[in-house]
Amino acid sequence: MAESDRQLLEVRPEALLEKVTELKTRGYRLVQICSTTLKDCYEMTYSFSIEYDLLNLRFTVKAGEKVPSISHIYPSAYFYENEIHDLFGVPIEFMTVDYKGRLYRTAVKAPYKLKQEEEGGGPK
Amino acid sequence: MSTRSVVPFGPHHPVLPEPIHLDLVLEDEKVVDVIPSIGFIHRGLEKLVEKRDFRDFVYVAERMCGICSFMHGMSYCEAVEHIMGVELPPRAKYLRTIWCELSRLHSHLLWLGLLADAFGFESLFMQCWRLREKILDMFEASTGGRLIFSVNKIGGQRRDMDNAMLHGFVEKLGGLEEDLKGITSTFLANSAVNSRLKGVGYMTKKMAQEYGVAGPFMRASGIARDTRKLGYDAYGDLNFEPITSTEGDCYARTQVRVRELFQSIDLIRQAVAKIPEGPVAVPIRGFPKGEYMVRVEQPRGEAIYYVKANGTKFLDRFRVRTPTFANVPAMIELMKGCRLSEIPMLILTIDPCVSCIER
Amino acid sequence: MSLFTFAKTEFHNLFSRPVTEQYPQKPKQFKERTRGHIENNIDLCILCGMCARKCPSNAITVNRAERTWEIRPFSCVQCGSCVENCPKKCLSMCQSYTRPGPEQTARLLRKPQPAAKPQPAAKPKFSAAPAPVGKSAS
Numbered sequence: 001m002a003e004s005d006r007q008l009l010e011v012r013p014e015a016l017l018e019k020v021t022e023l024k025t026r027g028y029r030l031v032q033i034c035s036t037t038l039k040d041c042y043e044m045t046y047s048f049s050i051e052y053d054l055l056n057l058r059f060t061v062k063a064g065e066k067v068p069s070i071s072h073i074y075p076s077a078y079f080y081e082n083e084i085h086d087l088f089g090v091p092i093e094f095m096t097v098d099y100k101g102r103l104y105r106t107a108v109k110a111p112y113k114l115k116q117e118e119e120g121g122g123p124k
Numbered sequence: 125m126s127t128r129s130v131v132p133f134g135p136h137h138p139v140l141p142e143p144i145h146l147d148l149v150l151e152d153e154k155v156v157d158v159i160p161s162i163g164f165i166h167r168g169l170e171k172l173v174e175k176r177d178f179r180d181f182v183y184v185a186e187r188m189c190g191i192c193s194f195m196h197g198m199s200y201c202e203a204v205e206h207i208m209g210v211e212l213p214p215r216a217k218y219l220r221t222i223w224c225e226l227s228r229l230h231s232h233l234l235w236l237g238l239l240a241d242a243f244g245f246e247s248l249f250m251q252c253w254r255l256r257e258k259i260l261d262m263f264e265a266s267t268g269g270r271l272i273f274s275v276n277k278i279g280g281q282r283r284d285m286d287n288a289m290l291h292g293f294v295e296k297l298g299g300l301e302e303d304l305k306g307i308t309s310t311f312l313a314n315s316a317v318n319s320r321l322k323g324v325g326y327m328t329k330k331m332a333q334e335y336g337v338a339g340p341f342m343r344a345s346g347i348a349r350d351t352r353k354l355g356y357d358a359y360g361d362l363n364f365e366p367i368t369s370t371e372g373d374c375y376a377r378t379q380v381r382v383r384e385l386f387q388s389i390d391l392i393r394q395a396v397a398k399i400p401e402g403p404v405a406v407p408i409r410g411f412p413k414g415e416y417m418v419r420v421e422q423p424r425g426e427a428i429y430y431v432k433a434n435g436t437k438f439l440d441r442f443r444v445r446t447p448t449f450a451n452v453p454a455m456i457e458l459m460k461g462c463r464l465s466e467i468p469m470l471i472l473t474i475d476p477c478v479s480c481i482e483r
Numbered sequence: 484m485s486l487f488t489f490a491k492t493e494f495h496n497l498f499s500r501p502v503t504e505q506y507p508q509k510p511k512q513f514k515e516r517t518r519g520h521i522e523n524n525i526d527l528c529i530l531c532g533m534c535a536r537k538c539p540s541n542a543i544t545v546n547r548a549e550r551t552w553e554i555r556p557f558s559c560v561q562c563g564s565c566v567e568n569c570p571k572k573c574l575s576m577c578q579s580y581t582r583p584g585p586e587q588t589a590r591l592l593r594k595p596q597p598a599a600k601p602q603p604a605a606k607p608k609f610s611a612a613p614a615p616v617g618k619s620a621s
Binding site: 037 | 160164351354417441450457
């Protein structure tokens with residue numbers, strides 16, 4: 001995604017809250033939180049924007065690894081995080097509003113999660 | 125000490141265009157909390173991308189939603205074209221712009237009709253949808269379908285609109301513009317309608333920035349941002365400015381959407397005057413590898429499409445962040461503290477497209 | 484703010500014909516490009532199965548062994564992908580929509596076996612040489 005109006009930064013999961021607070025003070029707005037199921041981990045992408053510029057933060061988490069919520073910094077983030085929790089099964093902790101898995105009505109819990117978790121082979 | 129009661133709203137309700145469930149926690153007549161529950165239209169379309177050839181997935185992407193259908197298919201194609209490094213011919217870009225603006229017209233007219241129905245003005249609802257039929261006839265004449273067009277493909281468009289058809293459309297839009305002036309004066313000037321819209325659902329500019337909302341919902345609170353200014357497709361060649369209002373209530377949002385109707389007709393006239401001759405598609409070879417994010421201005425606001433490809437014919441990920449998804453947290457916040465009778469108006473004011481939230 | 488903004492439209496509607504079409508008494512006028520349903524010219528079809536592979540909703544089934552081509556019109560989304568990808572151009576998109584019915588019927592087309600070609604007359608294995616003139620059985 002190499003264009004002048006967008007950039008992609010790799011961050012460590014531990015440094016996520018610090019970076020997000022920095023972006024909030026600089027006036028960025030939250031655009032989306034996306035999760036992609038790769039072979040053995042989830043790739044999280046957080047997109048922020050100021051005016052028409054786009055900035056993406058990216059890190060990967062293994063199955064079962066907890067992710068801190070950014071809803072204390074950006075109030076609307078809880079909706080995206082609840083969706084990721086409901087569809088992918090990624091445990092996100094300390095959300096301001098936590099629907100405990102009842103936001104999405106699906107017949108199967110976490111339909112998009114990793115295959116190894118389904119077969120019970122993933123770490124708990 | 126007043127007691128709290130929970131009133132379920134939806135999934136079936138006369139004002140809702142699509143099913144969504146809200147649990148309204150009431151204290152007497154006032155709403156104190158709203159708990160949403162979605163999933164009635166969840167079809168797992170984002171997971172389906174792993175099972176359909178990326179060239180055939182266009183047909184799935186455009187069926188995510190009936191109202192925003194064209195732009196879903198178009199943006200998916202744009203993301204894949206960008207990853208593959210395909211340069212579209214200029215005529216294809218102009219055709220996409222014209223169809224986008226026609227989509228915006230039909231979507232806003234649909235919303236105006238639903239709004240009129242929500243406050244009980246059924247004749248006005250029918251008039252709006254009668255005018256919308258003229259646009260749907262244009263769609264059927266040019267693409268073959270009234271709502272789902274199937275004209276996008278990776279590399280361009282499957283159909284062309286020749287100059288005779290385009291000039292015919294511009295003429296019809298001229299007549300439509302006259303009818304629209306009559307209908308929209310009822311929305312903006314009629315005192316009975318105004319009493320239902322003014323002062324309802326006020327959102328400050330600070331709250332709009334805080335909650336990251338999109339579209340006319342945001343522009344009615346004074347933020348002048350329109351993703352079309354990025355210049356994708358032919359928008360870079362067209363002359364327009366984002367339409368804003370500073371009042372931030374339901375009336376301001378109606379005003380913004382009405383003005384966008386006339387702006388869309390003007391943009392179509394500009395595009396038809398400037399459209400160049402040439403082919404409408406280029407052949408594509410190989411498979412995409414890489415990732416890209418496309419941002420477009422849907423009728424409801426800014427939509428982000430993220431495509432990740434791994435070099436095979438199945439894509440890794442296709443993620444859509446639709447404007448209604450971004451507007452829902454702010455809508456829930458607006459509902460807290462309002463009366464029960466204002467709930468339908470507040471839901472409609474964000475122009476909800478629930479198929480887009482759930483995909 | 485005024486009270487009579489809608490009065491002009493109301494008055495006009497009171498004295499003009501209704502806009503609603505009397506369908507189905509008056510048949511629907513389709514546009515030239517309307518995507519209604521798929522037809523297959525089975526005589527030209529080579530049963531390659533390309534249409535079945537390309538269909539996004541798996542509405543077409545091709546069985547080469549039994550020489551049949553089947554479409555389920557209630558699964559078809561009228562995208563036109565099969566028409567575009569058919570190598571023999573035997574598929575076409577027609578204008579009228581599938582008629583509603585009490586159950587989801589499928590349309591099966593059977594490709595007739597090619598007529599057997601007439602076999603040429605069998606030649607004898609050894610052609611008997613004509614008896615030489617002059618030689619006679621004694």
